[in-house]
Amino acid sequence: MTADRSLVVTWLDPNRRSIMPVARLVHRGGREGDLYEFRYIRGALEAAERGFQPFIAFPELDRVYRSRSLFPFFTNRVMPTTRPDYMEYVKVLGLDPTEADSIAILGRSGGRRETDRIEVVPMPMRDEAGGYTTHFLLRGVRYIPGAEERIARLAPGERLFWMLDAQNESNPGAVALRSADKCLLGYIPDYLVTDVATLVAREVPMNVFAERVNLPPAPLHHRVLCRLEARWPDGFVPFQGERFQPIDPSPAPVAQASRAL
Incomplete structure (x- = not known):
């Protein structure tokens, strides 16, 4: 049985330009096949x-949605494997095109589209050595x-070297990254x-590296894959804030999508 993989769906507030978590997608693999579960989290109430x-x-x-196949809402955010540039696109994300599935690609690419303000991000997981490791695309x-x-x-x-940017007007919790020669990136x-x-706060040493650098024509938001x-x-739990907690489901049965369970 494979480990559960979780993605968090975020929404960009167009007025404050802040990113808010609104939902969670979980993929579970088992002997009976794949199972996908979508549910809103409390950040959606604030975002509303x-x-x-x-x-x-x-x-x-307040519903939980389940399906045996990935919901079209998410498959439409993954480049089709039939595209001639698919292999190069997946490599830009630092993934192996022969092994990466839709969940892995969504977690790296963000599933961003020009027509909405939605982005999908991976839930950090404990690595094989028992450490905290996560990948992200450099912002700003x-x-x-x-x-x-x-x-x-x-x-x-x-x-890359991280710096707290407490005077950032958009987000006082912002964390900037610079190079060794003190160039803000x-x-x-x-x-x-x-x-x-x-x-x-727990005085845990933290390191950031440029895992992959993608030169033009890669778009700016895909330019640097960081680790x-x-x-x-x-006792640490990632994404532990109140916004990330699930909305209490209604007593009605869970909704089911795509193929019947």
């Missing part, structure tokens, strides 16, 4: 006060003068800053 509306495919906030490159030019000279595996994604703050490594503290 800022204009977020439930997705058409999942209209009720377009807003930093000189960042793109310095990124072009980054070497795969080069260490971008930011750690907002969805990770709570975990980072917890690790910092964050730290020790997994005792």
Whole structure:
């Protein structure tokens, strides 16, 4: 039996430009085959006060949706394997095209589309050595003068240095990344800053590396794939904030989508 894999669905508040978690997708593999479960989390209630509306495919906030195949809402966010540029696209994400499935690709690419404000991000997991390891795409490159030019000279595996940006007007918890020669490159994604703050508060050593550097024509948001490594503290649970907790389901039966269970 394979381990459960969880992705968090986030929504961008267009007014405050802040990223809010609104739902969770869980993939479970077992002897009876794949099972996918979608449910909203409490961040969706806060986001609703800022204009977020439930997705058409999942209209009720207090329902749990299950399917034996990946919901079309998510498959439509993964590049088809028939595309001629599929192999190169998956390599840009630092994945093996012969092994990567839709969940792995969604977790790395974010499943972003130009037509909405949705992004899918992976739930950090304890690695084989018992540590905290997660991958993310460097953010905010377009807003930093000189960042793109310095990124072009980054070497795969080069260490990046994190800095708390408490005076950031958009997010006082923001964490910036710079090179060894003190050139500001971008930011750690907002969805990770709570975990980072917890690790910092517990005085856990934390290292960030440029795992893969993708030169143009790769888009700016795919330019640098980063890897964050730290020790997994005792009792630590990633994405533990109130926003990430599930909404209490209604007493009605769970909704089922795609193929019948």
